[in-house]
Structure formats: structure tokens, C-alpha cells
Amino acid sequence: MAERKPSASKRRKTRPKRIQPIRFVAVEHVFKAQIKVRALRDISGWADRAQGVKYAIGYGRIGYLDEDTAREWQVKGYVEIISGDVKPVSEDEAAEILSTVTTIGP
Amino acid sequence: MADGLFQNGVKNFALGNIAWVFDASPTSGEKNLMKTTLVDTADYTVNLATHENRDTGTISAAAQEEVSAAMTLVSAATDGVCDASDVAFVGTAGDPCEGILVYFDSGTPATDKLLFWWDASAGLPVTLGGDVTVQWNGSGLAKI
Numbered sequence: 001m002a003e004r005k006p007s008a009s010k011r012r013k014t015r016p017k018r019i020q021p022i023r024f025v026a027v028e029h030v031f032k033a034q035i036k037v038r039a040l041r042d043i044s045g046w047a048d049r050a051q052g053v054k055y056a057i058g059y060g061r062i063g064y065l066d067e068d069t070a071r072e073w074q075v076k077g078y079v080e081i082i083s084g085d086v087k088p089v090s091e092d093e094a095a096e097i098l099s100t101v102t103t104i105g106p
Numbered sequence: 107m108a109d110g111l112f113q114n115g116v117k118n119f120a121l122g123n124i125a126w127v128f129d130a131s132p133t134s135g136e137k138n139l140m141k142t143t144l145v146d147t148a149d150y151t152v153n154l155a156t157h158e159n160r161d162t163g164t165i166s167a168a169a170q171e172e173v174s175a176a177m178t179l180v181s182a183a184t185d186g187v188c189d190a191s192d193v194a195f196v197g198t199a200g201d202p203c204e205g206i207l208v209y210f211d212s213g214t215p216a217t218d219k220l221l222f223w224w225d226a227s228a229g230l231p232v233t234l235g236g237d238v239t240v241q242w243n244g245s246g247l248a249k250i
Contacts (some may be wrong), residue, residue: 018162018167019160019162019170019215022173041191041192041193042177042178042191042193044173044175044196045196045197046199049199056174058178059178059191059192060178061130100237101238101239102233102236102239103238103241104206104228104229104238104241105227105229105239105240106206106224106227106247
């Protein structure tokens with residue numbers, strides 16, 4: 001007996017997912033603007049993954065972050081702080097923060 | 107392992123469809139809007155000889171776990187070297203990635219142009235979950 005073709009609805013389910021455009025917003029849309037920073041690399045992260053929204057700041061650009069994020073990103077070498085005070089980071093804390101970063105590259 | 111340039115990417119450079127030129131804020135439609143993606147090769151098999159565009163028939167959405175914003179380029183004015191700032195992906199999530207892709211963002215995936223590919227780089231494959239920094243070679247990404 002000939003094999004039945006899958007129904008149209010089943011075929012639709014196997015169709016490749018379309019590449020959804022990602023919308024990028026400034027870091028100020030996500031973080032409370034407390035500390036003025038300059039980016040030392042191109043940085044991006046998810047603001048709302050379900051909605052396909054990422055925050056981003058490019059190398060050399062000035063932006064504003066909340067204190068905790070600014071402190072963390074400073075330790076990671078992502079930003080330098082231009083103005084605003086952040087709490088000092090202990091060696092243990094810095095090691096813990098850096099342990100979350102993986103570096104890859106050609 | 108197949109680090110290298112997509113042949114069609116080189117063609118698009120030659121045709122003037124792509125320009126590796128610094129621009130503080132490249133916008134959609136300009137020739138210098140490049141992005142980088144961390145790729146899960148369980149969902150994509152690279153072919154540097156034939157692949158050209160970022161359409162789903164070539165590279166599925168599922169393969170592209172993390173995508174950057176517009177890269178900050180260093181103009182390729184010296185010996186045709188394409189260089190850029192390092193890229194940090196904060197708070198990544200998804201399947202392990204075995205490849206790094208750089209492409210030209212035309213504004214429409216079907217016409218985005220694939221340029222450079224690495225799958226033999228230090229740190230690959232990478233498990234997502236924390237931050238991932240792509241640190242380009244000191245000599246640049248590629249030489250055209």
C-alpha cells in the first residue's frame with residue numbers, strides 16, 4: 001500500500017523557522033541610568049528574548065548603566081567608568097565575576 | 107574544520123556590495139553594517155564554496171544562537187585587512203556553539219551576505235550560559 005503523504009498542517013510544522021529580526025535598543029532602555037561609562041568593546045545582551053529585543057552599546061560609545069552592572073562590566077573589561085561611584089570589588093568577587101566570561105576567537 | 111572566507115562574500119566585496127569601512131552608527135541599507143553570530147553547527151553545515159545569503163534555506167534560525175548589533179569596524183584601508191572591535195555577548199542562552207559567523211546585514215535575511223567563518227578557533231565549541239567574548243585576532247579578522 002502506498003505511503004500516505006503528511007497532511008498540509010503537518011508539513012507546515014516541519015517548515016524551517018523564519019529568521020526573526022532582532023531589535024536593538026540602547027542600554028539606557030534596560031538599565032537604570034546611574035553610572036556614566038564608555039564601552040571598550042561591542043556589547044550586546046538580551047533585554048527580552050521572547051520578543052527578540054537586545055540591548056547594545058558599541059565600542060567607544062558613552063552610555064549609562066545601573067551601579068551593579070557598571071561594576072560588573074568594569075571588572076569584565078567591557079567598560080570604563082567615566083563618572084559615578086561604584087563600590088570597590090574584592091579579589092574574590094572579581095574572580096567570581098570573571099568566571100562567568102568565556103573568551104573565544106580566531 | 108573550515109575557517110575562511112565565503113567565496114561569495116569575496117565576490118560581493120569585489121562587486122562593491124559590501125564595504126568594510128568604519129562608521130560610528132551604520133544603519134540598515136548601508137554597505138558597512140556587519141554583525142557576528144555564534145552558530146550551532148548541529149543546525150548548520152558550512153559550505154564556504156557555495157553559501158551566499160543568510161536565508162533559512164542556507165542557515166536556519168535555530169543555528170544562530172546569539173547575534174551581535176552592528177560591529178564597530180576598523181576600515182580596511184591598510185593592506186585590505188578587515189578588523190573590528192571585540193564583541194561581548196552578555197548573558198547568553200541556547201545550545202552549544204561551534205562556529206563564529208560574520209555577515210553583512212542588508213536588513214533582510216534573504217539578502218544578508220555571509221563573509222567570514224571560523225570553527226577551529228580557541229574556545230570552540232563554547233557552552234552558552236554566561237558571557238561570551240569574541241576576541242578577534244590581533245592581525246584582524248581577515249585580509250581581502
